[in-house]
Amino acid sequence: MDGTRDVQRWVRGWRLRLLDAGMLVYPAVTVAGVLQHSSDALAGCLVVVAFAIGYLLAAAAAARRAVRPFWLLVGGCAVLFAAAIPFAHADAFFLAAVVLSLAVPRLPRRAGIALVAVSALAAVAGPWPDGPGWTQAVALVFTVLVVTVFAEAIRANTALVEARAEVARLASEAERTRIARDLHDLLGHSLTAITVKSTLARRLVTTEAARAGEEMAAVETLARQALTDVRAAVSGYREVTLAGELARGRELLRACGVAADLPTATDAVGPAHQELFGWVVREGLTNVARHARATRCSVTLSASTVEVVDDGVGGPPGAGSGLDGLRERVLAAGGDFSAGPVPPHGWRLRVTV
Numbered sequence: 001m002d003g004t005r006d007v008q009r010w011v012r013g014w015r016l017r018l019l020d021a022g023m024l025v026y027p028a029v030t031v032a033g034v035l036q037h038s039s040d041a042l043a044g045c046l047v048v049v050a051f052a053i054g055y056l057l058a059a060a061a062a063a064r065r066a067v068r069p070f071w072l073l074v075g076g077c078a079v080l081f082a083a084a085i086p087f088a089h090a091d092a093f094f095l096a097a098v099v100l101s102l103a104v105p106r107l108p109r110r111a112g113i114a115l116v117a118v119s120a121l122a123a124v125a126g127p128w129p130d131g132p133g134w135t136q137a138v139a140l141v142f143t144v145l146v147v148t149v150f151a152e153a154i155r156a157n158t159a160l161v162e163a164r165a166e167v168a169r170l171a172s173e174a175e176r177t178r179i180a181r182d183l184h185d186l187l188g189h190s191l192t193a194i195t196v197k198s199t200l201a202r203r204l205v206t207t208e209a210a211r212a213g214e215e216m217a218a219v220e221t222l223a224r225q226a227l228t229d230v231r232a233a234v235s236g237y238r239e240v241t242l243a244g245e246l247a248r249g250r251e252l253l254r255a256c257g258v259a260a261d262l263p264t265a266t267d268a269v270g271p272a273h274q275e276l277f278g279w280v281v282r283e284g285l286t287n288v289a290r291h292a293r294a295t296r297c298s299v300t301l302s303a304s305t306v307e308v309v310d311d312g313v314g315g316p317p318g319a320g321s322g323l324d325g326l327r328e329r330v331l332a333a334g335g336d337f338s339a340g341p342v343p344p345h346g347w348r349l350r351v352t353v
Contacts (some may be wrong), residue, residue: 016217019150020059023025023266026094026143027052030084033091037129044087048095055098057214074102088324093123104144105151116144140248164262196221196255196289218251242278246299250286255299256289258310261298268301273353277306283326284308284349292347308349309342326351 034044104112121131130342292312335353
């Protein structure tokens with residue numbers, strides 16, 4: 001983001017410097033008018049040179065966003081413009097174009113239009129020896145218009161660059177949130193199952209060696225699956241199916257000694273909801289294995305609802321990242337999420353879409 005801002009400042013900077021240099025053409029034209037119309041050319045030229053210096057200082061103050069010095073310098077330039085009129089006559093209004101090009105983009109629109117109109121009218125209606133200053137009036141209006149449009153374009157480009165940087169920041173933040181949520185949801189189940197099976201195998205190793213070996217083989221399989229899940233979460237591709245989560249959940253609850261009442265078929269759930277319901281079953285059964293100390297757990301499915309209920313210790317709904325992540329998934333899918341204790345004891349997780 002900092003690199004983008006640096007490029008933005010550099011591009012805006014050289015364009016503004018080029019515009020500032022180009023505006024010095026108008027004091028040069030005014031000097032020609034002084035030499036043509038004034039008998040005291042030296043004094044008139046000194047006024048114009050002072051004006052050019054004041055203009056460059058005002059442009060520098062604008063670049064630094066020094067508001068008070070900028071407006072003081074613009075006021076000084078306006079005074080020097082008025083002082084140049086007796087020397088350059090109508091050609092002095094080229095200096096007015098420079099002053100207005102500084103002031104108008106920073107003034108309210110109506111005030112800017114009024115100043116331009118009054119200045120152009122003065123250039124045309126003044127008692128000049130060579131007649132009305134039509135050329136000066138047209139140059140004044142055209143210059144202020146171009147500079148104002150240029151300033152608006154710079155502001156729009158700045159806003160666009162800032163908006164793009166903000167979009168990139170939000171996208172990066174959303175991706176980090178997705179990875180954190182997916183890692184929790186994917187690994188929570190696998191690591192819970194590994195812990196439960198490792199504990200069971202340790203208890204069985206001296207009494208039922210064969211079954212302990214089976215449990216450790218299952219731990220190895222779960223560990224490999226967890227590694228695959230991590231890679232899938234980081235890359236953005238992960239597959240969660242309702243049938244697969246019911247099968248894994250049945251094995252997890254068996255290892256925990258929880259009687260499982262889980263559906264054997266998922267045909268009642270439409271394809272559009274299969275993955276979301278799989279996440280619900282994964283999180284619900286993982287929490288049962290971790291926290292519930294339950295003896296029974298059931299999962300109920302319908303076309304629009306999935307419900308996980310256990311008879312464990314229950315308790316108030318916590319603010320764990322697992323339930324928070326699941327709530328985000330459900331709300332993103334336009335569903336309703338509820339989780340909490342059920343009387344007289346137990347816990348219910350229910351999602352409806």
